[in-house]
Amino acid sequence: MRPELLERALSLLPTAASHPELARYFAMLRDYPIRGGKGIRSELLLASAGAHGVGVGTAAWERALWLATALELFQNWVLIHDDIEDDSEERRGQPALHRLHGVALAINAGDALHAYMWAAVHRAGVPGAMEEFLAMIHRTAEGQHLDLAWVERREWTLKEADYLQMVSLKTAHYTVIVPLRLGALAAGLAPDERFTAAGLALGAAFQIRDDVLNLLGDPAKYGKEIGGDLLEGKRTLIVLHWLQTASAEQKDIFLEQMHLGRPAKDAATIADIHRWLLDSGSVAYAQAYADAQAKAGIALLEQALQDAPDQTAAARLVGAVRELASREA
Amino acid sequence: MRPELLERALSLLPTAASHPELARYFAMLRDYPIRGGKGIRSELLLASAGAHGVGVGTAAWERALWLATALELFQNWVLIHDDIEDDSEERRGQPALHRLHGVALAINAGDALHAYMWAAVHRAGVPGAMEEFLAMIHRTAEGQHLDLAWVERREWTLKEADYLQMVSLKTAHYTVIVPLRLGALAAGLAPDERFTAAGLALGAAFQIRDDVLNLLGDPAKYGKEIGGDLLEGKRTLIVLHWLQTASAEQKDIFLEQMHLGRPAKDAATIADIHRWLLDSGSVAYAQAYADAQAKAGIALLEQALQDAPDQTAAARLVGAVRELASREA
Numbered sequence: 001m002r003p004e005l006l007e008r009a010l011s012l013l014p015t016a017a018s019h020p021e022l023a024r025y026f027a028m029l030r031d032y033p034i035r036g037g038k039g040i041r042s043e044l045l046l047a048s049a050g051a052h053g054v055g056v057g058t059a060a061w062e063r064a065l066w067l068a069t070a071l072e073l074f075q076n077w078v079l080i081h082d083d084i085e086d087d088s089e090e091r092r093g094q095p096a097l098h099r100l101h102g103v104a105l106a107i108n109a110g111d112a113l114h115a116y117m118w119a120a121v122h123r124a125g126v127p128g129a130m131e132e133f134l135a136m137i138h139r140t141a142e143g144q145h146l147d148l149a150w151v152e153r154r155e156w157t158l159k160e161a162d163y164l165q166m167v168s169l170k171t172a173h174y175t176v177i178v179p180l181r182l183g184a185l186a187a188g189l190a191p192d193e194r195f196t197a198a199g200l201a202l203g204a205a206f207q208i209r210d211d212v213l214n215l216l217g218d219p220a221k222y223g224k225e226i227g228g229d230l231l232e233g234k235r236t237l238i239v240l241h242w243l244q245t246a247s248a249e250q251k252d253i254f255l256e257q258m259h260l261g262r263p264a265k266d267a268a269t270i271a272d273i274h275r276w277l278l279d280s281g282s283v284a285y286a287q288a289y290a291d292a293q294a295k296a297g298i299a300l301l302e303q304a305l306q307d308a309p310d311q312t313a314a315a316r317l318v319g320a321v322r323e324l325a326s327r328e329a
Numbered sequence: 330m331r332p333e334l335l336e337r338a339l340s341l342l343p344t345a346a347s348h349p350e351l352a353r354y355f356a357m358l359r360d361y362p363i364r365g366g367k368g369i370r371s372e373l374l375l376a377s378a379g380a381h382g383v384g385v386g387t388a389a390w391e392r393a394l395w396l397a398t399a400l401e402l403f404q405n406w407v408l409i410h411d412d413i414e415d416d417s418e419e420r421r422g423q424p425a426l427h428r429l430h431g432v433a434l435a436i437n438a439g440d441a442l443h444a445y446m447w448a449a450v451h452r453a454g455v456p457g458a459m460e461e462f463l464a465m466i467h468r469t470a471e472g473q474h475l476d477l478a479w480v481e482r483r484e485w486t487l488k489e490a491d492y493l494q495m496v497s498l499k500t501a502h503y504t505v506i507v508p509l510r511l512g513a514l515a516a517g518l519a520p521d522e523r524f525t526a527a528g529l530a531l532g533a534a535f536q537i538r539d540d541v542l543n544l545l546g547d548p549a550k551y552g553k554e555i556g557g558d559l560l561e562g563k564r565t566l567i568v569l570h571w572l573q574t575a576s577a578e579q580k581d582i583f584l585e586q587m588h589l590g591r592p593a594k595d596a597a598t599i600a601d602i603h604r605w606l607l608d609s610g611s612v613a614y615a616q617a618y619a620d621a622q623a624k625a626g627i628a629l630l631e632q633a634l635q636d637a638p639d640q641t642a643a644a645r646l647v648g649a650v651r652e653l654a655s656r657e658a
Contacts, residue, residue: 019494025474081440085433104414104477107436111410112470114443119463134448141441145354148433
């Protein structure tokens with residue numbers, strides 16, 4: 001994220017501890033923000049604010065910066081809890097917070113960071129922003145529930161439509177729709193309702209791109225473990241597509257591994273499955289699906305932005321979205 | 330909690346699920362609120378609103394009801410996460426949420442309920458209330474961190490002052506100080522600063538009373554397992570006092586059990602320790618400490634309320650606090 005967002009986020013967090021153990025707690029709150037995410041969502045928000053006529057350095061820009069800070073804090077508390085829920089090993093190239101401090105302390109730190117997110121929303125003072133954050137959290141939690149419930153129930157007989165519903169809930173709102181809408185609100189404008197359809201398509205495109213990168217990304221660029229989704233038993237469009245064409249033998253081996261908890265999974269067999277997925281046409285299928293969604297989403301976004309006050313900034317926003325859809329990390 | 334608070338809480342939560350698995354998620358959100366807590370904190374808030382001149386049925390009373398609803402939602406999301414952090418078995422006489430649905434889904438449901446709490450705060454529309462909830466969550470999370478960190482580090486060489494600092498952070502703000510302050514804010518009045526000192530004393534009194542009840546309460550009335558604090562390895566004033574006087578042999582047995590995770594603890598040995606604690610003077614010591622804190626806190630509260638607009642309601646508030654300090658469940 002931008003240094004000016006990190007600065008704002010850290011300015012909300014406590015520093016002077018009245019007890020030595022609290023110093024560790026305060027460091028836990030700062031840990032994920034300092035690791036530095038890519039800031040995709042806050043950049044979208046700021047680009048949307050620009051397209052809606054908010055000039056850098058104005059009072060409205062300051063409000064947009066606080067909303068962007070809140071979005072980054074959202075991302076950070078959610079990742080702390082996600083990493084526990086998925087039992088992820090790494091985040092942004094370092095051990096996940098609960099692997100450093102245990103599950104109990106990490107849940108608690110995530111809860112506190114959640115509250116600091118609301119402090120940033122409050123600080124922005126933008127009418128309607130609170131409702132956006134509430135809706136975003138509710139949709140994201142619904143999508144997260146579906147995703148986790150399938151892992152818990154060892155449910156693999158899913159249709160692509162199930163996966164796409166999960167993604168639209170879990171990813172589209174917080175990654176695209178709400179950042180676009182918050183940019184309008186920061187400008188004091190009502191968000192164009194077409195952002196929703198654009199964001200649903202783009203959210204699917206971004207998530208599927210992420211699923212693809214998780215299998216064939218460059219470990220030096222991609223902040224998470226390559227193949228981590230397999231170890232965590234995540235449903236992806238790639239896997240659901242592959243399950244339809246895989247041999248009975250490969251399918252049995254896959255399901256057997258997926259029914260094991262992460263520590264019990266066999267690394268060599270997971271590596272085999274990883275190769276089967278790469279060798280099948282399913283990665284290409286998912287990438288083509290993502291490309292089509294990205295194309296449709298960009299067209300919808302261009303329509304939604306056609307009356308935006310700053311057309312130069314609107315074109316930059318569309319360009320940024322286009323880059324995201326084909327990102328390598 | 331009062332039916333009118335439960336109604337308001339449930340009115341914020343989703344019901345119509347677009348996916349069968351989401352129906353289960355919605356039921357998880359309603360589960361703890363429906364089990365019905367004692368509503369201690371919301372009653373304090375409403376009693377404080379009354380003392381500050383808010384009459385039942387007025388617009389200010391409606392605002393107080395929404396703040397009280399938010400406080401109940403706070404209690405519920407925090408308990409979902411606490412029960413995971415402590416690996417508690419029961420809550421309000423039924424299995425803890427994570428024991429019914431697993432840790433991952435329960436963390437997620439707690440996060441969503443946290444956001445619904447903010448919806449209730451927002452709905453109340455009381456200036457200054459958001460800051461109160463932010464401060465409350467921050468202090469509570471700091472106290473929770475201390476409590477959990479001591480469990481994680483197997484730290485038993487604590488002074489009473491450490492325990493009391495933890496309690497003032499973890500309990501006093503959300504149980505007493507913030508409910509009292511919110512009652513004033515609902516009336517449109519600035520909270521009396523003396524509520525803080527009163528609440529710190531009363532918070533300690535209530536928490537120590539709870540620690541005492543956890544050891545000698547009536548299982549039919551007390552919603553949690555009797556002796557659960559020992560199984561969870563919680564620090565209490567009782568245990569810290571007892572450790573100073575226990576024989577080397579008993580102390581060794583105690584520390585050996587406390588260094589084991591909950592599933593590895595020996596039930597018969599824990600029952601022995603439970604009896605040693607009851608037979609020692611430490612329960613009486615802690616109860617006497619709690620009684621002194623309650624007495625001091627009530628005196629401070631009476632001072633803070635001496636200019637409150639409704640003195641009849643103020644006297645009822647003090648009476649309710651007095652009852653809480655000597656509660657049996």
